Amino acid sequence: MNAPELRTDDRPVLGSDLHLELRGTRLRAGLVEALREAVRGGRLAAGTRLPSSRSLAADLGTARNTVADAYAELVAEGWLTARQGSGTRVARRADPGDRPPHRPLASLPAPAAPSHNLVTGAPDLASFPRADWLRAYRRALTAAPDEAFGYGDPRGRAELRAALAEYLARVRGVHARPERIVVCAGFAHGLTLLARALRERGVRDAAVESYGLELHAGILAGAGLGTPVLPTDGRGTDVGALGDLADCGAVLMTAAHQFPLGGALPPDRRAAVVDWARASGGVVLEDDYDGEFRYDGKSVGALQGLDPERVVYLGTASKSLAPGLRLAWMVLPEDLVDGVVARGSVHGAPSAPDQLAFAEFLGSGAYDRHVRAMRLRYRRRRDQLVAAVAAHAPATRVGGIAAGLHAVLTLPPGTEETTLRTAARHGLAVEGLSPYRRPTAPPPPAGLVVGYATPSDSAWPGALEALCRVLPA
Template identity: 70%
Template sequence: MTDDWATFGADLHVELRGTGLRTGLMDALREAVRTGRLTPGTRLPSSRTLAADLGIARNTVADAYAELVAEGWLTARQGSGTRVARRAAPSARRPAAAAAPRPSPARSRPAYSLVAGSPDLASFPRAEWLKAARRALTAAPHEAFGYGDTRGRIELRTALADYLARARGVYAEPGRIVVCSGFVHGLMLLAAVLRRRRVREVAVESYGLDLHWRRLTEAGLRLPALPFDERGTRTEELAGPELKGVGAVLLTPAHQFPMGVALQPGRRAAAVDWARRTNGLILEDDYDGEFRYDRQPVGALQGLDPDRVVYLGTASKALAPGLRVGWMVLPESLAEEVAAAKGESDWASGTPDQLTLAEFIASGAYDRHVRAMRLRYRRRRDQLVAALAERAPGIRVSGIAAGLHAVLELPPGTEASVVQAAAWQGLALEGLARFRHPATPATRDALVVGYGTPPDSAWSGALDALCRVLP
C-alpha cells in the first residue's frame, strides 16, 4: 500500500486536543491561524492527505474544513484547494513590551558608508552569473555534488591556475591550489600548519586588519610588527636580530592595506632573500591587486619564488564577499599538508558556487567584469580627489594608485573628532587608528576612505557628507 503521507501534499503539524476529533482539529487550526503560524493564503493539505497524516477519517477533516470556511477562517475554491483566509486574524495576547529607547544619532544606521574593504555590492553581475551557473550546473557530472576533493573542484582550480598565471604573474598548477572560504579561512589553515611545523612567530605589517592578527594569535603565534615608511613595509628588518625567531611574514605587497603603497622592488627582493636564507615562508595577501589605475597592475610577489611564497586571493573585491570563495596557491612542499588541515575542519565553499565561478572565469566574464569595475572605481577615485581639491584643499590624499580606498591625511589630533562628526552626519567612516598594530606608535592622523563601497545612487551623498566633516 502506498504511504500517502510520504507522497502527497504539504506537511502540516497539528496537535489534536480534547475528546472530539472534529472539534479538536478545528481548535488546533484556529489556534494556528490566530497565532500566525498559518499565515493568510497558506494552502492546507487535502482532506485525504491530512486524514492519512493524523490517522482519522477523511470525512472528519472535510467537515472541520467546511465549518471553518463557514466561520471565515478558511476559504475553499475549485482548483485552488483550501487556504487560510486573507483577513486580519486577532493576535494571541502577549505581555506588553517595554518601549524601545530611541536611538541616538550616533547609533542609528548610517545613511552612507565609506568604510574600506568592500566593493559596490549593487554592481554584482547577476545576469552573467546566472548564465554561468546555468551552463556550469548543466554540464556538471553527478559526482560533483558529493564531498569530493578537499582542495576544491578541479574545474575551479584549473580556471584559477590559468587566470592567475595570465593576470597576476602567479606560478600556479591545479594541484598546488586549495580553495577555501575566504582569506580568513585560508589564514587559519596556514596558522595551524605553521604551528605544527614549530613556527612560533609570524611578522606582520604595522598597519592591517586586527581580524587577521586575532586569528594568528588565537593559533598561538606571536606577531612582531615590521616598521613602515613612505616606501612601504621595511622588509629588510626581517634580517635584524630582534626578529630572529620569525618563521613567516604576512604581507600585502601589491597594494598595502590600508596605507595603499606598493612594496618597492628592493624590499620585495629583501623579503624573498630572507625566506630563502632562513627557510621562512611569505604569506602574500593579494588585496585588491587587480584594481590598478595609473599603470599595469604590480605582479604577485609569488612569481619571484613559488617555493617560498603562499599566494592568497579571493573573489571578495572583484565580485562580492558574500560568495565566500578564496584560494591559496601553495609551495609544493606545503600543498598536501594544508589540504589535510582543511579536511579536518571541513569548511568548504559550495560546489555550485565553485562550478559557477570556474565557468565565469573560463568564459571571459570575470575579465570583462573586472575591467568594467576598474573604470567605475577609477572615476570615483578621480571624483573624490577633485572634490577634496575644491572643498578641502588642505587635505592630502595618498594611496590612490590602486585599490578601492584612499588615505586622507588630517591635522594632528583631529582624527577621533572627525570620525565622531561623521557618525553624527550619518556617515560610516574609519580612522587610521583602527588599523594600527598595538606595537606601532601613533605618529599620524588620517582617514581610510572606501570609495568602492557605496552604490552609485549613494555616491554623491556620501562624498558631500565626507567633505562637510573634514577640518
C-alpha cells in the first residue's frame, strides 16, 4: 500500500526556533508582551532575526494572522523592524525606560594591547597547517564508522592511540602500546587525572623542580599531594635529593628540556631518577612538552624509554600544532592505566572527530612534514635572536637554546624589573624569570623568558627589534 501523499498543511515548517512564555488567555496580547519582554531583557539581542509568522504560528498552534498582527504592533512601537527580503528583526534601539549609564567626569584609559608578543607557551599560530588539517579532517570523517560519534572509549579513539604508539616509538623512543595510551584534553587535564589516581593509590608527595609553571604544582596540590621542591645546580635538577624525601611517591620533571631554564637532564641524573623510582616504588611524571624541537646535536630521547613501568610519559600537540586543539596524551605504566581511566571521562576528552583527524594527520606523514618545517623556521629565529642580542646588548647572555621554542636571557644583576617596565612602555609583552621560581627555591639571576616562536613571520622582525631596544646596554 502506497503512503498517503502529504497535504500542504502537513509539511514540516522550516525556520528558526524561538522560546516564548505566554501569559494570560489572550494569545495576541500575550505574544506581544512576551516578545517585548524578551527584547527589553536582552534575551533577544539587537539584529536577531525572528521566525517567520507562518513558522511561529505553527509552533504556537495559532493562526498566522495572530502572529503577523503581533509583529506589526511591535514594529509600530519600534521594538522590531520588518524589511522585504530581510525578515523581521529586533530593532537597534534602547529601551525608553533605560537611563543612560553614569559616566565619571574623568577616567583612566584602558591599557593598550601590546604591539609585540614574546610571551612563551605558544607556537606561531599563523603557521597552523590549515589546508593539510582540513584534508585530514575530511578523510577522517569520510572513513569514520558510525560508532565514532558515540561516547566511545574513555582512553580515546583506538585509531589515534595506534597512530601515537607508532609515532612516539619512532620519534621519541617511547615504549608505547595503544592500550597503555590515554588521550586527554591538554597537559593540565592529563596531569589532573594522574594526580587524583596517585593520591587514591596512597602517594602523599609529588616533588617538583625549582623552576616551572605554578599551574602544574597547583594541580598536584589540588589533588591533595604535597609538592616538595628539588634543588637545582649548574647541571640541572638535583635528583639525588629525592632520597631524602621519605613521603615522596612521584616527581614531575621536564627532563628533555627543563622549563624554563632550558637544559637537558644529564645521563647520570636520568639514570638516577629511574633508579630512585625502582627502589622506592615511585613514579616519574615526564612532561615532554616540546621534545620534537631540538636544534643542536643528537636528539634527546624520552626518559620513559629507560623504564616504561616507572615513568609516565606526557606529550601534547600544543607546541607542535596549536593549544586550541586541546590534544594531549599519556603513556602509562600497566598498574596505573585502570586508576587513571576510572577518574577520566569521555566528556573531558577531545572530540572524536578531532582525534580521528589527528590520527589521519599523523599516519599520512603531514605531521612529520609540518614539524620539520617549523623546526627549521624556529631555528632561524633562534639564531637571529642570539645574533641580535650579541650585537645590541653584549651584557646579556642567551641560554637554554639547544631546543624548544624559548630562550632565557640572563640580564645584569638587579635589572629584571626595570627591563620589564621598559618593555611594557614600548608595547612589548615578555616575561621575567622570577615568576617561574618555586617559593622555596633560591632567588634566580635577573632574566627574561623570551618566546621566539610566538610571533607570526611578519611580526617577528618587529618583536626582535623591540626586544633589543629594551635590553640593558
